[in-house]
Amino acid sequence: MISRKVILTGNFGVGKTSLFNRFLYNRFSEKYLTTIGVSVDKKVVEIDGVTVNLILWDIAGEVDQNKVPHSYFLGSSGVIYVFDVNRKPTYEHMERDLAYLEEKLPGVVIKIVGNKIDLLDTDGIASVAKELSRKPDYWTSAKNGESVEDVFVSMAASLLE
Amino acid sequence: MLNDNYTSQSIYLDQAGRVIFSCDQLFSATTLSPEQLMDQFPLVMSIFPSLLTTPLSRDTITIPGVQINEPPIIGIFDFHFSVFGKTNTIVHWQIQDLTRRYQNAQREQQRLHNRLLDSHVQ
Numbered sequence A: 001m002i003s004r005k006v007i008l009t010g011n012f013g014v015g016k017t018s019l020f021n022r023f024l025y026n027r028f029s030e031k032y033l034t035t036i037g038v039s040v041d042k043k044v045v046e047i048d049g050v051t052v053n054l055i056l057w058d059i060a061g062e063v064d065q066n067k068v069p070h071s072y073f074l075g076s077s078g079v080i081y082v083f084d085v086n087r088k089p090t091y092e093h094m095e096r097d098l099a100y101l102e103e104k105l106p107g108v109v110i111k112i113v114g115n116k117i118d119l120l121d122t123d124g125i126a127s128v129a130k131e132l133s134r135k136p137d138y139w140t141s142a143k144n145g146e147s148v149e150d151v152f153v154s155m156a157a158s159l160l161e
Numbered sequence B: 001m002l003n004d005n006y007t008s009q010s011i012y013l014d015q016a017g018r019v020i021f022s023c024d025q026l027f028s029a030t031t032l033s034p035e036q037l038m039d040q041f042p043l044v045m046s047i048f049p050s051l052l053t054t055p056l057s058r059d060t061i062t063i064p065g066v067q068i069n070e071p072p073i074i075g076i077f078d079f080h081f082s083v084f085g086k087t088n089t090i091v092h093w094q095i096q097d098l099t100r101r102y103q104n105a106q107r108e109q110q111r112l113h114n115r116l117l118d119s120h121v122q
Helices: A016-025 A094-104 A122-131 A148-160 B034-040 B042-053 B099-121
Strands: A002-010 A038-047 A050-059 A076-084 A109-115 B007-014 B019-022 B061-068 B075-084 B090-097
Touching: A002 A016, A002 A148, A002 B042, A016 A038, A016 A050, A016 A076, A016 A109, A016 A148, A038 A148, A038 B042, A050 A148, A050 B042, A076 A094, A076 A148, A094 A109, A109 A148, B034 B042, B042 B061, B042 B075, B042 B090, B075 B099
Parallel strands: A002 A050, A002 A076, A038 B061, A076 A109
Antiparallel strands: A038 A050, B007 B019, B007 B090, B061 B075, B075 B090
């Protein structure tokens, strides 16, 4: 079995832990509980007959990615960069954050995820999309589960390419 | 080093992840197979190959604030890794139980984040 480490990162309060919990345990809580440090768990997914053990690191949210302890990046194959579609401060520095991650983790697969879409209508999402420097790979709702599985399965598939 | 009281455990692993020695202060690692150990600590599983191959691993690498919610240990810990030897590589893994310290920090952070999130909503 192939094992790959994937980190979830981004600003605080964007729903990284909620995405982590939705994918791993299919659960969601309305209550915001801040993450301190890092939580790690794993889930096996199958991609075209190949079994991949995804080891997910749910990292405490930081306003600036250069505040994330560098040791958290060790051995990473993938990064899921999460922002909250309802809070501009969580995506206005996306380009700076992604450039930093690409420099520190050359060659890793990065997926950009706009979360909490259940709080916006289609026009609202389109409006946010226009403000972004890069197109998100997925628009998700950890609350209702929309596209959450797709994020992780597509990450696993990309890691096999 | 830290001045306040904390409990810690030292575990020495060979290149295959077998436990060579453990003081078993926090949990019984001595009897675990490499597979059992890595299964219980996916964090270690995910970085172990890198520890053995990354030049950085010649220094101590600290993974701070590791939250664990299931046995064999529950709490918030710092993991320190040091790698010794070129041919017969040994990994020293030290676990420091800093639960109380991190819980205090977490309460502070929760208050700060709540305030910031509330100010956004208003």
